[in-house]
Amino acid sequence: MKQEPLVRLLGVTKKVSGKVLVDDVTFDITPGQIFGFLGPNGAGKTTTIRMMVGLMSISNGDITIGGYSIRTHYEEAAAQIGAIVENPEMYKFLSGYHNLKHFARMMPGISEARIQEVVELVGLGSRIRDKVHTYSLGMRQRLGVAQALLHQPKLLILDEPTNGLDPQGIRELRDYLRRLTQEEGTTVFVSSHLLSEMELMCDTVAIIRHGKLIDIRKLRTEEGERMFEETAFIVSDVGVALQSLNAYEVRALGDRIIVRGNPDMIADMNAELVGAGVRVFGIQPVTQSLEDQFLEMTGGGHDVE
Structure with missing residues (x-):
């Protein structure tokens, strides 16, 4: 059964002094996934997030969280959100524990x-009683995630969370976000301009440039497996191979055929080729990396706000 979207952006537009910062953006986010929002610096990512959390008004369109409109039912929508927009703010001369305790007093229950x-979820058990000024940037980021999760939000929004982190810190954050979706069922919306990290972190990625949504790419199956959109079969007879796979999206390229499909479909195609008497010498994934796809779609340029 198809899941209802947790988040819906419906023709969202933001204009400031006659300039369009976000232009008619529409997409849905289903529950329980890590959804990436990818674009060059200045593409409109932070502006979109500020509208999602109510820090900036929406010029046109609407955003709903759990069925509640940010415009007309803000309190109900905002109660389902935990967010870190830009950098998490902490009291550096208090311990991590007392930062969380202070924040908890402002939230009921x-x-x-x-x-x-x-x-424990964010892995700070051994350091939570230490003062925040002794924390690394990665630890402060994790403490910010812990703070945002205290009230058990359905949606966690992170704006450029890997900025300034070293490779180990990025890996740790990625692992904690995956645990979060699996153990708490939280949906994570994360923005970034770091292509390789988004490819490793996210289940789905929406790509934005000049304030316009230009594509949405599903990177993983519902079981969490990486998707290969295109696969090359190196075969003994291209003509017979094309004929036997005419029910699929397939094309010839030299001594190989290129097909589109998920891993299960690839196994079925291989069986059909063998059954048709075609010898298969090799099967190779040929999907472009997310970086290649992104640069192809955006021309590799940067936006300027």
Whole structure:
């Protein structure tokens, strides 16, 4: 059964002084995934996020979270969101624990058990009593995620969360976000301009440039497996291979055929080729990397706000 979207952007537009910063953006986010929002610096990512969390008004269109409109039912929509926009703000001379305790006092119904739960979830159990000024940037980022998760939001929004992190910190954050979707069922919306990290982190990526949505790419199956959109079969007879696979999206390229499909379909295609008497000498994934796709679609340029 198809899941209802947790988040819907419906023709969202933002204009400032006659300049269009976000232009008629529409997409849905289904629950329980890591959804990436990818674009060059100045593409409109942070502007979109500010509208999603109510920090900036929407010029046209609407955003709904869990069925509630940001424009007409802000409190109900915002109650389902945890967010870090730009950098998490902490009291550096308090411990990580007392930062969380202070934030918990401002939110109804957050128990001591919940504080301990999010501390363990983000892997800060051994350092949570230390003062924040002794934390690395990656630890502060994780503490910010813990703070945003205290009230058990359905949606976690992170704006450029890997900025300034070293490779180890980026890997840790990626692992914690994956655990979050699996253990808490939280949907994560993450923006970035780092192509390789988005490819490793996200299930689906929406690509934005000059404020316009230019593509949405599904990177993983529902089981979390990486998707190969195109695969090359190196075969003994291209003509017979094309004929036997005429029910699929397939084309010839030299001594090989290029087909589109998920891993299960590739296994079925291989069986059909063998059944038709075609010898298969090799099967190779030929999907462009997300970086290649992105540069092809955007021309490799940068936007300027």
